[in-house]
Amino acid sequence: PDGFVFNMSVGYDLEGIKSPKVDAYIEGMKDATKTEVWGECLAWAKENLDRFANVDEAFVESVSPRVSSSVTESTLHGCPPDEIERIATYLITEKGLNTYIKCNPTLLGYDYARTRLDSLGFDYIAFDDKHFREDLQWADAVPMFERLIKLTSERGLAFGVKLTNTFPVDVTRKELPSEEMYMSGRSLFPLTIHLAHRISEQFDGKLRISYSGGADAQNIKDIYGAGIWPITMATTVLKPGGYERFSQIAGILAGAERKDDVDVAAVAALDEAVADAHKYHKPVKPIPAHKIDAPLPLTSCFTSPCRNGCPIEQDIPAYLAAVDEGRLDDALAIIAERNALPFITGNLCPHPCGTKCMRAFYEPEGAAIRSSKLKAARGGIDALLAKIKSEGAKPVVGASDHKVAVIGGGPAGLACAFFLSRAGADVTILERKDTLGGVARHIIPAFRIADEDIDRDVELCLAFGAKAQTGVEAKSVAELKAEGYTDVVVACGAWAPGHVGLEYGDEIDVLEFLGAAKKGEDLSSLGTDVAIVGAGNTAMDAARVAKRLPGVKNVRIVYRRTKRYMPADEEELAEALSEGVELCELLAPKGVRDGVLTCEKMVLGEPDESGRRSPVATGETVEVPATAVICAVGEHIEGGVYEAAGVQTDRRGRPAGVATGVEGVWAAGDCRRGPARFVDAIADAQEVAKEMLGVDFSAYAAANVRSGHESDCYARKGDLRLGCPKCAKDSGCLGCATVCEACCDVCPNRANVSITVPGLAQHQVVHVDGMCNECGNCAVFCPWSGRPFKDKLTLFWSAEDMGNSENQGFLPQADGTFLVRLDGKTAAYDVDDAACGLPEEARLTIKAVRDSYSYLLAK
Ligand SMILES: Cc1cc2nc3c(=O)[nH]c(=O)nc-3n(C[C@H](O)[C@H](O)[C@H](O)COP(=O)(O)OP(=O)(O)OC[C@H]3O[C@@H](n4cnc5c(N)ncnc54)[C@H](O)[C@@H]3O)c2cc1C
Ligand code: SF4
Ligand code: SF4
Ligand code: SF4
Incomplete structure (x- = not known):
């Protein structure tokens, strides 16, 4: 009986609250003894005692009819301050209720809200000052709260504020079919916690604060520890895992001390921590689309979307489970497949x-x-090499007829050698x-990958007997071919320099620069100020290498667009910036002379075909100090080998596919795609092996579904990592292929x-x-x-509902059959008859609803 606290919520206007219906609701919640529903519930509970563990008649009798003694006043945006106060006064004086007033983030004022959201990267969230002008103002709120505190304390009641209501912002990208929507979750937290900070300071911690605004497992301990309670959570339970999270949260709060007053210093610390907390910042770059195409x-829709995002479709859930269970040898065997x-x-990667x-x-x-993969690689490589040594190759029919030459011992060539x-x-x-290893060995700086790790991959790729x-x-x-090779795989990378196109002055090719730096050559001629032109991962590496060179004081990345549109990965950009590299956005270089790179200032125009907003020249110039300019705008494919072999290429020098169109000539990696990624090189190698030899890579596909491990999946869904995810105990x-159910977790209506x-x-x-x-x-x-x-x-509850919907689905009929609409055809079926004509999965599903979930069948 003490485990739940019920809180009423009323709003709109005083007249409505005084209406007989709302009044009966309030009085019924204060004391339900005389209400019909109370009697019904008690009777039902007593009749059904056998359906519950740990519940007997005495327990049922002990449940208090005094359901709630507190109310939250939640008025609409624009409600005048005197109406808010009238309602609160009525609830306190006439109804004798402990009363909270729900406040809006608008109390902070437009300028503060705009500046704080902008500083955290939420600059795209659009709102004007309309609600800030119309809603309760700080100057009116403070004296009102003081009067209401006095009113409640005279009556032995409590008064407090609930922070905050959601925040209306403009619909700008068709998110909803309306003009406004409500902001919540991650972006609301910084506003709500700041309001809590201001209020706690103003009232010296004596005004009770009930909290709602981005609370979750990661911050709830600090919020509660600051004396703020009760805490409401919404956004976090409307994400996959949903209500599963409550057990973790209960565990976090179990035994925590409840403070009577708000701890002003603790709230201030929470507020101040927002600026540095990664969690509350919008990522710089747009989040890529997460949907599978x-x-x-x-029916049977559970899937592992990660595999779909992986160009080599790795058996990710299968090897992560093996890593988590400490079976690193198994994990690496799955990965190496x-x-x-x-x-x-x-x-x-x-x-x-x-x-x-x-x-x-x-x-x-x-x-x-990725880190689990490296863990498996480090822990499983010796066993895998030993296994290969003892078991040898896994020959496919006809493979021994192929004598293959691979031109290039970079990642693509090595991967081809391994699979073939x-x-x-x-x-x-x-x-x-x-040496073997291509760009990874000769160009990418050692602080990103150690030679020993490249050596181990080389060893693996040669383990089945490929020669180098x-x-x-x-x-x-x-x-x-004249030497007797039946097949030639061209895997020689993309090493032809790109050009910035400076009108005057010299530029240095980025691969030349990185190669020289990796060899430890003297690069003091670069001078003190290095400008890197370009914004991909290569540019980030060049900038970080330059920053480490003795004599170089400043490194600047010069880019035509803004960082939002950079091709570099967010983490590479973050590393470069954290090491002191400067980013000069919206600048197009024109020429370099006497230590000065002259650039034209750009502005962002309309989006181009890639969806990125194009840079538009302004005619205005800017000078950037530059004793050296490194060009990192993308290398090109050297076309000589293709040309001599008669391979047709497109205008960027790329053949049509891994099968080049010339018998026995294949292409893989950067020399097929232009500058790409390691995983793309491996994808090409898989393709070569499939097309040349018919190799099948699906040995572990079924292991991604782990029947019998469903309960582990449920437990993990509700388990947010606290602290650093990189140090977490498991992956x-x-x-998701074993249990998805995200749609069930996130549905507010359990539909x-x-x-x-x-x-x-x-x-x-099943959708209801x-x-x-x-x-x-x-x-x-x-x-x-x-x-x-x-x-x-x-599942439909009525013929009318079925008629109003286009969904494929079923309606129970009085004669025990089901009316089923599938593929545009509607007919009655007897789901007990395996030959009734329904697809088997649909038939079994409808049958299971009838047999085991009949409570769903009717309203
Ligand atoms: C600076 C930089 C950083 C990068 N960082 C990343 C990263 O973090 N993650 C990622 O996924 N990708 C990254 N990449 C991309 C990645 O390095 C390439 O996609 C990958 O190396 C392509 O492999 P490849 O074998 O096709 O080409 P390469 O690595 O270029 O290997 C080609 C090999 O062929 C040899 N060769 C060329 N011509 C001949 C010939 N005629 N005869 C014999 N040998 C020949 C070359 O010497 C070379 O060893 C980066 C690239 C660069 C330049
Ligand atoms: S959580 Fe789901 S999507 Fe992510 S790695 Fe695991 S199976 Fe893949
Ligand atoms: S979200 Fe629902 S419908 Fe979508 S794959 Fe997961 S379980 Fe299936
Ligand atoms: S099932 Fe309906 S109510 Fe539930 S999340 Fe989907 S659209 Fe919303």
Whole structure:
């Protein structure tokens, strides 16, 4: 009986609150003894005691009919201050209630709200000062609260404020079919906590604060510790994991001391910590689209979206589970099935899989995919090499007929050698440099990847018997064919320098610069001020290397657009900036002379075909100190080998695909795509192995679904990492192909229900039409390009509802059959008859609803 506190909420105007209906509600909550529903509930509970553990008649009798003694006044935006005070006075004096007034962030004033949101990267959230002018003002609020505190203390009641209401902002990107929507969650926290700070200072901690505004497992302990309670959570429970989170939160707060007064210094500390907390900042770059480019299946929809984001479709949930269970040998075996370079990718992959990770909805870092891969690589490599040595290749039919020359011993060439030799082909790599590893070995700075890690990948790639000749420049395909090679894979990278196009002065090629720096050559001729032109990852590496050179004082990245549009990964940019590299945005270089790079000032114009806003010249110039200019605007493919072999290429020198169109000539990596990523090079190598030898990479695909581990998945969903995710004890993988149910977690109306269906491996999601108000929240989180409330098998409660909807779904009929609409056809079916004509998964699902979830069938 003491476990719940019920709080009433009333609003609109005093007349409405005094109306008989609302009055009966208030009085009934104060004392329910005389209400009809109270009697009904007691009777039902007593009749059903056997359905509950730990509940007996005495327990039921002990439940207090005094349901609530407190109320929150929640008025509409624009409600005049005297009306707010009249309502509160009525609730205190006439109704004798402990009273809270819900306040809006607008109390802070427009200028403060705008500046704070801008400083945290929420500059795109649009709102004007309308609500700030119309809502309660600080100058009116303070004396009003003082009067109400006096009024309640005279009566032995409590008065407080609830911070805050959601915040109306403009709909600018068709988020909702309205002009305004309510901001909440991460961006609301900085405003709400600042308001709490101001109020606690103004009232010296004596005004009680009830909190709502971005509270979650990560900050709730500090909020509560600051003497702010009760705390309401909404946004966090409307994300995948939803209500599962409450047990973690309860654990966090269990035993925490409850303070009577608000601790002013603790609230101030919380407020001040916002500026430095990554969690409250909007990422600089737009968040990539997380949806899989495929329609949502009607049944059996659980999937691992991360695999879809990974160009080599790694068996991510399978190997993360193995890492989490300490089975590093197994994990690396799973990884190496599809990934020939676990060390290089474990260090340097920009992990596009992460953009699709479901955990990223509530923790920006998502599951620890890349670092777990490196952990598996380090822990499992010796066992894997020993296994390869003892078991040898896994030959595919016909592979031994292929004698393959690979031109280039970079990541693409190495990966090709691994997959082709594993399948039983005779492979030789020809590399013009004295060591293997390509850009990773010769260009990328050692502070990003150690030589020892590259060595281990090389060892793995040669483990199935591929040979490597270094210091050998392959001249042509014809020469190699003449030597008896049946196939030639061109994997020589993209090394032809790009050009800034300076009107005067010299530029240095970025690969030349990084190569010289890696060899430890003397680069003192660069002088004190190095300008890097370009904004990709190569530019970030060049800037960070330059910053470390003795004699270099300033390093500036010069870019035509703004950082939002930079091709570099957010983390690479952040590293460069944290090391003191300066970013000069909206500048297009014209020429360099006498230590000065003259640039034209740009502004952002309309978006181009890539969706990025194009830079538009202003005619105004700016001077940037520059004793050296390094060009990092993208290298080109050297076309000589293709040309001599008769391979057709496009205007950027790229052949049509890994199969170049010339018999026995293949292409992989940067020399096929232009400057790309390691994982793309491996994807090309997989493709070469598939097309040349018919290699199948799906040995571990089924292991991504882990039947029997459903309860682990549920537990992890509700478990937010506290502190540093990188130091977390496990990968945090939710095992989405085993249990997704995100649409069920996030539905405020519980209109998507996950059910167990005998005969089907996955739980099935059924959408209950009558419980849905089409808020669309499930569509936001579903990983497929679909909307669960429209696309999942739908249970209807009436023929009218079915007629008003276009969803595929079913309606129970009086004769025990179901009216089912599928693929535009509607007919009655007997779901007990396996031959009734329904697709089996749909039939079994409807049958399971009838047999085990019959409470769903009617309103
Ligand atoms: C500075 C920089 C940083 C990068 N950082 C990242 C990163 O963090 N993450 C990421 O995923 N990607 C990154 N990349 C991209 C990544 O390095 C490339 O996509 C990858 O190296 C492509 O592999 P490749 O084998 O196709 O080409 P390369 O690595 O260029 O290897 C080609 C090899 O072919 C050899 N070769 C060329 N011609 C011949 C010939 N005629 N005969 C014999 N040998 C020849 C070359 O010497 C070279 O060893 C970065 C690139 C650069 C330049
Ligand atoms: S939580 Fe795990 S299975 Fe789900 S998307 Fe992320 S890595 Fe993949
Ligand atoms: S659209 Fe319907 S099913 Fe989806 S979250 Fe909203 S109420 Fe729930
Ligand atoms: S969100 Fe719902 S509909 Fe979408 S894949 Fe997950 S369980 Fe299926």
